[in-house]
Amino acid sequence: MTPDLNSRPRLAAGCRLNDAKQQPRVLLMPERALRLLGPSLGIVARCDGRRTVREIIGELQKIYAKAEPQRVESDILGYLELLNDQRALDFIADDNSSGGSTPSAASI
Amino acid sequence: MDSAVPTPLALIAELTHRCPLHCVYCSNPMELDQRINELPTDAWARVFREAAQLGVLQADFTGGEPLARPDLVELVREARAAGLYVNLITSGLPLDEARLEKLVEAGLDHLQLSFQGARAEIASEISGTATHAQKLRVLKWLSRHRVAVTLNFVIHRRNMEQMEEMLAIAEASCATRVEFANVQYYGWAFANRENLLPTREQLDASQEILKRAQERLRGEMRIEYVVPDYYAKFPKACMGGWGRKLMLITPSGEVLPCHAARVIPGIAFENVKDRNMREIWELSPAFQKFRGEEWMQEPCRSCERRAADFGGCRCQAMLLVNDAAATDPVCSLSPNRNKVDAILEGVAKLPAMVEVAKTEWLYRLNSA
Numbered sequence: 450m451t452p453d454l455n456s457r458p459r460l461a462a463g464c465r466l467n468d469a470k471q472q473p474r475v476l477l478m479p480e481r482a483l484r485l486l487g488p489s490l491g492i493v494a495r496c497d498g499r500r501t502v503r504e505i506i507g508e509l510q511k512i513y514a515k516a517e518p519q520r521v522e523s524d525i526l527g528y529l530e531l532l533n534d535q536r537a538l539d540f541i542a543d544d545n546s547s548g549g550s551t552p553s554a555a556s557i
Numbered sequence: 558m559d560s561a562v563p564t565p566l567a568l569i570a571e572l573t574h575r576c577p578l579h580c581v582y583c584s585n586p587m588e589l590d591q592r593i594n595e596l597p598t599d600a601w602a603r604v605f606r607e608a609a610q611l612g613v614l615q616a617d618f619t620g621g622e623p624l625a626r627p628d629l630v631e632l633v634r635e636a637r638a639a640g641l642y643v644n645l646i647t648s649g650l651p652l653d654e655a656r657l658e659k660l661v662e663a664g665l666d667h668l669q670l671s672f673q674g675a676r677a678e679i680a681s682e683i684s685g686t687a688t689h690a691q692k693l694r695v696l697k698w699l700s701r702h703r704v705a706v707t708l709n710f711v712i713h714r715r716n717m718e719q720m721e722e723m724l725a726i727a728e729a730s731c732a733t734r735v736e737f738a739n740v741q742y743y744g745w746a747f748a749n750r751e752n753l754l755p756t757r758e759q760l761d762a763s764q765e766i767l768k769r770a771q772e773r774l775r776g777e778m779r780i781e782y783v784v785p786d787y788y789a790k791f792p793k794a795c796m797g798g799w800g801r802k803l804m805l806i807t808p809s810g811e812v813l814p815c816h817a818a819r820v821i822p823g824i825a826f827e828n829v830k831d832r833n834m835r836e837i838w839e840l841s842p843a844f845q846k847f848r849g850e851e852w853m854q855e856p857c858r859s860c861e862r863r864a865a866d867f868g869g870c871r872c873q874a875m876l877l878v879n880d881a882a883a884t885d886p887v888c889s890l891s892p893n894r895n896k897v898d899a900i901l902e903g904v905a906k907l908p909a910m911v912e913v914a915k916t917e918w919l920y921r922l923n924s925a
Contacts, residue, residue: 477615479734482566536778
């Protein structure tokens with residue numbers, strides 16, 4: 450599943466970053482911990498349920514201005530898809546679209 | 558500090574051996590710790606802090622039944638305060654929604670609800686208790702609280718045919734992860750092995766169901782499967798290698814490299830009451846015993862897979878060939894593989910479904 454650019458990803462229940470004081474930074478999730486380095490931490494930290502996928506891409510394209518923008522976008526989309534396969538993300542659908550919020554987001 | 562010693566990732570906290578269930582495959586030892594010897598709240602709180610300082614990321618609360626501890630909410634709070642991710646592995650008994658809410662408020666990250674089958678009859682037979690209806694109630698409560706949920710179905714010869722129904726229960730729930738865990742043959746399960754081991758045909762069919770489900774539910778649910786290693790070609794990397802990733806603390810505070818380690822004679826396990834976690838992890842003879850490769854015999858010693866599976870399971874070698882340093886006998890390269898094959902040949906001759914009344918189970922006892 451390629452994430453919808455207008456949806457707002459947020460960490461699923463039971464998935465969270467460890468404390469900012471702890472090193473290395475990791476994404477904690479059921480029976481797993483994913484070590485986050487540079488760009489991956491930048492992506493996960495922005496999955497806050499407020500920013501859209503498009504906004505996350507825009508922000509990181511500015512930070513990684515030396516990289517090919519198209520490449521930054523495809524890397525981010527690929528990483529979000531990987532996190533989704535791990536069930537680490539919920540994508541809250543765009544309010545203006547017909548779908549409304551996702552069931553998983555609505556139940557919280 | 559010895560820099561060659563790996564950092565543990567998870568702490569398995571057996572909070573109590575008390576449990577309302579009597580499952581015929583319980584992973585607890587046959588000799589259960591008594592309530593009077595259980596570590597108090599403050600001792601566990603210190604253990605969580607020492608573990609986090611050692612680099613541990615996750616705490617798995619298990620038992621027995623962790624809910625049998627009246628201080629469970631406090632223990633969750635202490636583990637979170639120490640910086641750990643908190644998993645609760647539970648049968649869902651005894652629990653009501655108010656207590657569940659308190660656990661979530663205290664910082665519970667993940668709840669793993671165990672099932673003995675997809676239907677009440679098999680669940681009662683396996684656990685020696687009526688539990689199924691309560692589990693379905695717990696599932697309904699869970700959908701109203703923000704916590705990750707895994708359904709853990711323990712599978713074996715008597716319930717493998719229900720895998721599709723088990724999936725249906727999971728799909729109708731708020732779970733984002735399902736574990737189909739084949740029984741592992743230690744302790745109580747070892748005693749009931751004849752009645753639990755699946756046939757080769759059942760195993761193949763279960764893996765087909767798994768593959769289809771993983772494809773169909775990709776992105777919606779993580780589905781994991783623990784193989785019964787008697788049927789494997791190579792052994793499991795038990796506990797991720799002895800003293801490499803995990804440590805287990807018994808209700809009375811002994812620190813073990815794995816659930817079953819007490820079956821190995823001649824090892825003295827240290828207690829958290831006497832020494833801090835870092836020293837126990839790095840220096841105790843029990844953790845050093847099978848760490849690294851020095852202890853290995855042939856064919857492990859020169860095997861190219863030795864860094865992948867670490868020679869398999871030490872307790873299984875002990876149970877099956879009476880030598881904890883032997884190559885895990887489930888390995889196709891083990892000179893003792895014939896012992897495992899003989900067990901499987903026995904299973905192949907048995908009918909897959911035996912009538913309930915004809916099965917003689919050895920039910921797990923309860924601790925005082």
